[in-house]
Amino acid sequence: MTTGVRRRMGVEERRQQLIGVALELFGHRSPDEVSIDEIAAAAGISRPLVYHYFPGKQSLYEAALRRAADELAARFVEKQEGPLGARLLRVMGRFFDFVDEHGPGFSALMRGGPAVTAGGSYPTGAATTTNAMIDEVRHAAYEQIMAHLDVGDPSPRLRLVVRSWVSLAETTALLWLDGREIPRAELEVQLVHDFVALVAVPAAYDDSMATVLMRILADEPADGPFAELVGRLMAPAPQAVRVPEQRDA
Secondary structure (H helix, E strand, O other): OOOOOOOOOOHHHHHHHHHHHHHHHHOOOOHHHOOHHHHHHHHOOOHHHHHHHOOOHHHHHHHHHHHHHHHHHHOOOOOOOOOHHHHHHHHHHHHHHHHHHOHHHHHHHHOOOOOOOOOOOOOOOHHHHHHHHHHHHHHHHHHHHHHHHOOOOOOHHHHHHHHHHHHHHHHHHHHHHHHOOOOHHHHHHHHHHHHHHHHHHHHOOOHHHHHHHHHHHHOOOOOOHHHHHHHHHHOOOOOOOOOOOOOOO
């Protein structure tokens, strides 16, 4: 009869295991609902051993947010091949995959809400740390989109458009999580449409933005998301339904 032997984990391996367990738990429930005892049980170790690797729940929570931020930033990485509309649609698919899988964790990260102490106050530096992670995710997303646009010296208007779109994607995802009232697939396409719309408005005032818009649309196939938006906008408006006039009796 063979007796199973539990392999002893190294320090870093155990830390990464605890971060993974914490991310899974924090990703489905708010941090104040998750206890150290629960984390220990899920990891198959004792409560004191958790404290051996992390001084407290706050430090473990921040480590979990760090991994979540890195994973979220990675969702914006896309090969610079093919039409931009299709690329952005794939990015939005991966972005919403993360939001869907880690709803509470995503909300905690993007709303900058660190776990509170037993006394009900924020630990010193916790909010600053979380906000720094959020800024890193936003900057990573911004850099990825700018790389896809391939503009050597982006104008202030273009930088504003890209940052506005990243913020819009974030806000849309947070609002979607509150009730999921709009089908996710529709929101993914809508956000891609929003991008080209955000480029189109300043294109009416700025020649460099008009050039960017023309480049984007020139590479768009007839069945691409940008072309779909143009088709919808150019389609004749549906005729209003005539309501019969009521005559006095």
